[in-house]
Amino acid sequence: MDKLTGMTVFVKAAEMGSFAAVAEALAMSPQMVAKHIAALESRLGTVLINRTTRRQNLTDIGRSYYERCRIVLAEMEEADAIVTSMKASPSGIIRVNAPVTFGSYSLSPFITRYLGAYPDVQVELTLSDRIVDPIEEDFEVIIRIGELADSTMVAWALAPYRLIACASPSYIARHGMPETASDLQQHACLVYGHWSASMPCRWIFYKAGRKEEVRPEGRFRSNDWKALMQAALEGYGVTLGPADILNKEIEKGNLLRVLPEYEGPSRPMHVLVPTAKKQTVKIQCFIAALRTAFSGENDEERSMAVTRGH
Template sequence: MDKLVSMGVFAKSAELGSFAAAAQALDISPQMVAKHVAGLEADLGVTLINRTTRRQSLTDIGLAYYDRCKVVLAEVEAADALAQEILSHPKGVLRISAPITFGAFSLAPFVTRYLARYPDVQIDLSLSDRYVDPIEDGYEILIRIGELENSSLIARPLAPYKLIACASPSYLAQHGEPETPEDLLLHDCLAYMNGRSAMPCRWAFTRNSSTHEVKIKGRLRSDNWKALLHAATEGFGITLGPADVLVPEINAGRLVQVLPDYMGPSRPMHVLYPSHRKPTAKIRSFIEALVSAFGI
């Protein structure tokens, strides 16, 4: 038998003064109450309750054991209550992994708004474009861009990660505006590289179900898109970047979208979390807020 359950049955018997009363309170049979108490006594090698046909009373050891049982059972109840509070109220440290550009430009402002709403939550935000294992690396939430691999993670779709091409008004005034993707061959393009600078960079655009892929070239390439954004606003070329970052720059007049009649690259984006455990309130609340802000 479960010892904690038996301790609870014993404590209830001690409080109410009889097996029958304890059985009624616990909704079990008096025989089951007697079985729990007898099991404890056999395990301990002592008599906890003196039993006669008319009455029962605690032995000296039974009284001392009852006092300790109350402490143990109270701690168990407190632990259960704490677990339920964590499941129902966002609280504690939340470890999140996200891609660098999306994390720095789009996710970071969202995170501060979330923290303002939930003051009992702390967030450890790691930005990296490398693959991370949520179990091995200890992350509770991951945001990934691109096609998902088969895994045990639960995935919620977010809005696709769309890219658009932009340049500064000064650059376009000096070099002209491309009318087709192929015109990019005549321009300086600010390319994002993923650690392999020797590889050619290709930009793909779609129009009327037809794809135009161009092997662009330019004087500046970087693995940090913030550097490319700075170069674009300074008039050093055309860049291809996330729409949610570039639209505010366009609205502010610092950049102009080029090739607006063509659809730039678009990649699926998801938020993921491990499926092996019940999500806590901090995980649930963050994911629901994230889907509300960046959902389809």
């Protein structure tokens, strides 16, 4: 007879104290319950349950065997649940928070591809550069750029958020190509954020392992990098921005890489999930696809990532 079925019958008999109750719970006859117990005892060569016409109780060996059987059956159920979860198709609303520039240019195309692959999923994307409270504001997935503070959230590292400097061909034709990082001090730089004399903007570059810091000057500053990129495209100055975005404009010939022999700033990037929120199939699948898509692969491999995410 089937070993696992026998163990299931035995555990039920130990817990319910009656073959008749077990028979009703498992939709089998009391005679079949007795056969399963007898087959189990015969295979083990020992008595597991002492039975009389009025009562039954476990032997010492039966009690030990019962505890192990409970563990085995629980692990079997967990294994089945994992397979069921993996086979399930993700569905429902995923509430995502991400930084503005990354969310607008890089994450949004990923999401549209993901929605195409999983028609039962909806995504609500909120873009902001402030630190959000995922529980209070009801976000299930958060993407953050920069060093992580101590957090109760589960975090997975993505490819670093790499920055490069660029300018338009027309700007370079008028003002020349900077040869060193310090040359940027003489150029019109497009500065992201709001800065003051007490907190100046700093652009950090590396060459041959040596760090060089530049304090860019320029007449155009903005807290929205899209505005600065547009100014760069129109030939107004040098911008420092995400390599992922600027490389596309370089390929089109709209921009030129400034200081290509230098390595620009790089910031860690993570996807986070609050530990207080259950990681359902929809979240697990979305996270897996994100980690594949933003692992540093090229665009062709990235476009395929959503199909490998689950």
